[in-house]
Amino acid sequence: MSEIALFGNPNTGKTSLFNHLTGSYEYVGNWTGVTVEKKVGLLRDKKNHLIDLPGIYSLKPLSSDEDVATLFLLNEKFSKILNIIDASQLERNLHLTIQLLEFAKPMIIGLNMIDVSNQRGIKINETKLSELLGVSIFPIVARSGKGCKELLNSLDSNTSKNIESFKIDYGSILENKIEELSKLLPSNLNISKRWLAIQYFEGNEQVKKYLQSFIPENCLQEIYLDTEKQLITTEALSSLTKFIHNKRHQHIKKITSQILVKTKTTKPTFTDRLDNIVTNKVLGIPIFLTLLYITFMLTFDWLGFPLADILDGFISGPLTNWIMALLGLIGASAFLESLVIDGIIAGVGGVLVFVPQIFILFFAISLLEDSGYMARVAMVMDKLMEKVGLNGKAFIPMIIGFGCNVPGVMAARTIEQPKERLLTTLLTPFMSCSARLPVYALFVGAFFVKYQAFVVLSLYVLGIVIALILARIFSSVLLKNETSVFIIELPPYRVPQIRTLFRSTWDKGKGFIRKAGTIIFAGSVLIWLLSYSGPSGFDVPMNESFLAMIGGIIAPLFTPLGFGTWQAGAGLLTGFLAKEVIISTMSIIYFVPEANLQAFMATQFTPLSAFSFMVFVLLYVPCLATVVVIQKELNSKKWMAFSVFISFFIAYVLSFLIYQGGKLIGF
Amino acid sequence: MFINYVFIAFIFGYAGWTFFKFFKKSKKGKCANCELNKTCQIQCDQFEKKETPIY
Amino acid sequence: MVLTDLKQGDTAIITDLSKVNILVQQRLMHMGMIEGVQVVTKRSMPFGGPLFLESHGQNISIRRNEASRIRVEQL
Incomplete structure (x- = not known):
């Protein structure tokens, strides 16, 4: 192989x-x-x-x-x-x-x-x-x-021709220097020495590092400067990089003059006509915002909520009944019955209900990516991003972050400027990912029925606003000595192919389903066990369970924020694994048969403290997977710790202000 | 009664195993989380050893 | 004259790129935008946002302040 x-x-x-x-x-x-x-x-x-x-x-x-x-x-x-x-x-x-x-x-x-x-x-x-x-x-x-x-x-087949023969003549000065550098390299290298030398002269930093393991740095530097000096005096060129580029360019021109036949002059393409509209001076930004709004409404209001309702009806109705019957048939003990019904179905089912909404969101993101519109978004938003010290390209990781923060953080790699890349990596987790959506859905369903879409939208916007404000602060305080640059290629539009579109939606969404079968399942079992058992044995009242004790330890911390209950504490603690687990925990805790869940929640939260809770969940810490990716991407534990700390700090302060402020003005 | 224990053991066994795998994976990071980790023979982590400096 | 002096739809030839930020300069080079190449300003984004350029059938966007460092000759 x-x-x-x-x-x-x-x-x-x-x-x-x-x-x-x-x-x-x-x-x-x-x-x-x-x-x-x-x-x-x-x-x-x-x-x-x-x-x-x-x-x-x-x-x-x-x-x-x-x-x-x-x-x-x-x-x-x-x-x-x-x-x-x-x-x-x-x-x-x-x-x-x-x-x-x-x-x-x-x-x-x-x-x-x-x-x-x-x-x-x-x-x-x-x-x-x-x-x-x-x-x-x-x-x-x-x-x-x-x-x-x-x-x-x-x-x-192994018939590919030997290509050793391909060579561009870079002129006698450079050719001599290439020869000179090649001689300094060990003879047993299995990488072309000529290639290494040319890349080094062109200014390839990675190749330079590689060569430094064979040749002392000052010696390398000397050859480089000498070559550049000779070329600048004889060829009147500004840099070696440019010289090599020009030589290649001449060669390419020679090739293309022999093989290219232009048959007709070009007329405005589909891309040109579409760009006239979507990147229009006046309409550009409104069109982008409208598209975001449509996506949002599809996910939450028009299509997503009804579908989630149907699924919820199925899981809590027929499915639960069938499983109950099945459990009765095999003569399940009370322990097993509670484990399956109150633990697994409540925990995993509570999250699976959101599959339709999450797939709609991923479908919309795939559509944006596949069509070529994403690069236009970067261009349209560049001015705003420049104001906060970033560039338009940083907007792409953020949009992807709405689906899941992990690929969002990884997409930050395409940003050229190290400082802007660092900032984008740190700020992408403030984008409300799809795993946070179930939390909002549960709470707006209980407390803000009339204004569901508006309340959820306000959370998304809040995430973006916080990220932009932080970008502004960080870029002017922490990282002020770098200039910001922006250059992006705008690829031609392509009509997305249905098959590719469904494929990439599925690729992004399947992780969510997999999580339901693995970590959310395991988390539900653990949480159920903790809620079922207590110091006095099994089947204890919920308030005397281990879960209540654990949640109770951190609950006082959240009292000033309006949700100092052990239930909220336990949910937030487990939510670090994956944000959906907050919902599993809540579903298990609040699973009081024959009691109305929303009525029960009303005894725990007020609308104000529910909003404060949602804000806290939006911001508090990135999930475990995101934290790991941040650490890998920045290769720095310090920045990872910083990311966790800053998000917790902001979440705390903001929820505090919202709750206490809200109380003052009489909510 | 016996079947009860089988089910309970199975559920807890699976949950425990998943937890174990989840934390092991998280520690290893993006390679383990990659779809292609079974066919991929290259250690992606050896790239980008440079640390992002604290400004 | 410089690139930002052009009106929408004007065509020009790039004469000097040396004042441009080095990162941008190299990217432009990668995309084939070097001295002697034709470029069209298609439009500019509002509030002093980036310029939308076309060269050889490919579309590129750069900021206004970089564009103002590119010397061109109008055709």
Whole structure:
């Protein structure tokens, strides 16, 4: 079994191709940085592995998702490169292709989006291109899967030509220096020395680090400066990076002049016409807000709530009755019956009820991602983000964070500026993820029936506002010495394919269902056990259970916030595992048969303290999975601790102000 | 009566095992949480060893 | 003249990028926007927001302050 690495520019359909070749479910999105980590899949013929790497423009990394690709080349073993090229942006794509050819590994090219380039009036002579580059080229349409079979067959065969011969002449000065640097490297390296040298001269930081393990830093530095000096005096150029880029560019021009045939002039495309509307000066922001509002109303009001109600009716009605009957049939003891009915069904069922709403939300996010609108959102929102010290790209992780904070935090990798990336990573958890939604739903159902949508919307907005305020404070106090930059590619719009759309919705949502079967199930069993047992034995009144004792310890802490009951304390404590578990806990605790749940809750909360509780749940600490990802992404325990502390602090202060303030003005 | 104990043992056994797995996974982080951890032979964690500096 | 002097829909050729922030400069280079390349200003976002540019059929957005450091020659 060997490994094949998939390289290509962002938005060239790499992930689509990956899905076609491996048949595995991968996440497709139409914005730069969908793949922020490498992914491995088994090819359809089960013979080799395919590794999907983040989309890159060049092997010289600027952002940390791009580091992944360069580090892969330096450190990993693989046998072949599959380079996907966007035919409609040939020149730009060939820059990466040339760098990959210089790496001197067997390579195959998949020429994608020929349909798009034909529409633009560009015809490519593939045979000629293949000749000029010295590698086999397969025309494909990755979205529909056309040509993928031929490509797959060729990946398996070992007939790929030796590409050692590919060479660009960088001029005598640089060529001599490349030679000089290569000689300093140990002879047993299995990476092309020429490639290492060129990348180093181009300014690739990762390659520089790699070379430092063989060559002393000052020696490296000397060669670099000497080369640059010679070139600047003779070629009148500002930098070595630019020089190398220009040389490649000339070479590419030479290639394209031989293979490109422009058949007709272009007329305004669908993308242009759509952009005229959605990025319109006046309408841009209102359109974005309207779309968010529609998503929100679909999830909560128009479609989500009715569906959740039906499901709730089914679980608490027929399903519970069937299981009761079944338990009676096998002669279950009171202990087992309580475990199943009051523990598992109340706990897991209480969360499963929200599956429809969560899937609607994920569907909407998938739609935004797949269509290409996400990049426009970044552009439309940039001005606002600039005001708080971030850039428009930070908005993408935040929107993804509405689904789940974990991929949101990971999406922050695409941000070039380290400071802005750090801030985005820290602030994404303030976005109200779908796991917090069940908590709101339960409480608004009990206390704010008339204003449900409005109250929930206010919580979402609150999360965003807090994140923006914190961004403003952090960027001006903690991290003031970096300038903010913004540059984004706006990919052409693509009509989302239904199949891909359902796939990516399912991919995001299935984690929620899996959690219901694992951690929420286990949590429910544990919570039930703690509520069923107490110092005096089993089947104790709830108020004398272990759970009441544990919750009671931290409850006084929350008295100033209006919910100093052991029930709330126990819920918040378990909610750290996963926010849905708060609902499991509440459902188990408040599971008083033949008593109206909402009436019972009314004895525990007032509308004011319920709102204060929801605000606290929105902000208090990121769930365990998010905390772990933050630590991994920033590679810093201190920042992780900071993230936990700051969110708890803000949640406490804000809930305190809301509750005490609300009481003062007479709620 | 016997069947009662079987069910109870099964439920608690499964819950305990899940807890154990959950915490083990959380400690390992994103690789263990990755869909492809069974086929993936590369340690993604060896990337990005650089620590984000505290400003 | 600089890029921000162009009116909506104007076409120009980039003549100097050296004053632009180095990160942006390199990204522009990656996207094929270098000296000598044609660029069209399609529109600008309100309240001094970013510019929407087109070059070789690809769309790019950059901030106004960066755009004002790009020297161009109008066609």
